Amino acid sequence: MSTLSNLTEPNVPQDAWCLFLDIDGTLLEHAAHPDAVVVGDELRTLLAGLELQLDGALAFITGRSIAAVDHLFQPLRLRAAGLYGLEHRLTRDGPVEAAGEPADIAALAEEIEAELGSADVYIERKGPILAIHTRAAPQLLQRATQLVEQALGRLPVGYRVLAGNAGVELMPLEAAKGAAIRRFLDLPAFAARRPVFLGDDTSDENGFEAVNEMDGISIRIKPSGPTAARHVLAGVGEALAWLAAVSQRNLDGSTGLVHPLNGRSR
Structure with a gap:
């Protein structure tokens, strides 16, 4: 594992590459409620431009459902892996391979909502994934984590608990961003390209x-x-600036590796 002292700012490859993007905390600042974030036209334009420059080799890799992603970024409907790879849209504007909510997860969600559901804690039901957001009530994160960990003993085998920066999620073992990235890399649009992945949370570590x-x-x-x-990269603003500089480099047709934050060729 890398430590903060030995992490460096990224260059971009000179050869063919593809781009995978987390959303919350990476492209958008976190909000107390997932529906409170707003996507501006500048970001939509940037993403559409990058997707075109990469010949389609760009995909969201997110814990949100693809329906939620489409709502945020409309009218864009880019390639995406939603619910940590339990949902996929493998072609732009293509069909979505969706995931439903099992009955035992629905029952657990109702139990947790009865105890923690309030204006400050948001319980998000995402098919087979149950997410408890405590950004607005950090004092309840420990209790939320206890509830989902205790539930593991009565759920079918194959679930895990994933703690995040401001919440906790219960999800199937097969929900993993690394597996979602590998699936895209098997597609013609991504094959033989070097992957670049931006993320901000513990759920991105597998990716x-x-x-x-x-x-x-x-x-x-x-x-x-x-x-x-x-x-x-130091934050969302720096990530967007990095992506914008990469896009501009592509438009300029410059050669060699570029350090987008300061514009120097290397």
Whole structure:
């Protein structure tokens, strides 16, 4: 695992590459409620431009459902892996492979809502994934974590608990961003390209590990501790500036590796 002291700002590859993007905390600042975030036209334009420049080799890799992603970024309907890879849209504007909510997860969600549901805690039901957001009530994170950990003993085998920066999630073991990235890399649009992945949370670590194994570029946004990522950007603003500089480099047709934050060729 990398520590903060040995993380560096990222370059972009000279050869063919593809781009995978987390959303919350990476492209958008976190909000107390997931529905409170807003996507501006500038970000939509940037993403549409990058997707065109990369010949379609761009995909969201997110814990949100694809329906929620489409609502945020409309009218864009880019390639995406939602629910940590339990949902996929493998082609732009294509059909979505969706995931439903099992009865036992629905029952658990209702139990937790009865105890913690309030204006300050948001229980998000995402098919087979149950997310408890405590950003507005950090004092309840420990109790939320206890509730989902206790539930593991009565759920079918194959679930895990994932703690995040401001909440906790219960999800199937197969929900993993690394697996979602690998699935895209098997597609013609992504094949033979070097993967670049930007993320900000513990749920992104599995994706960083997968990208590192493929000699890709792993970038953690605003890390607070050890990470598998090999590069760092200080926050959402810096991530957007980096992506904008990469896009401009593509438009300019410059050659060689570029350090987008300061514009120097290397």
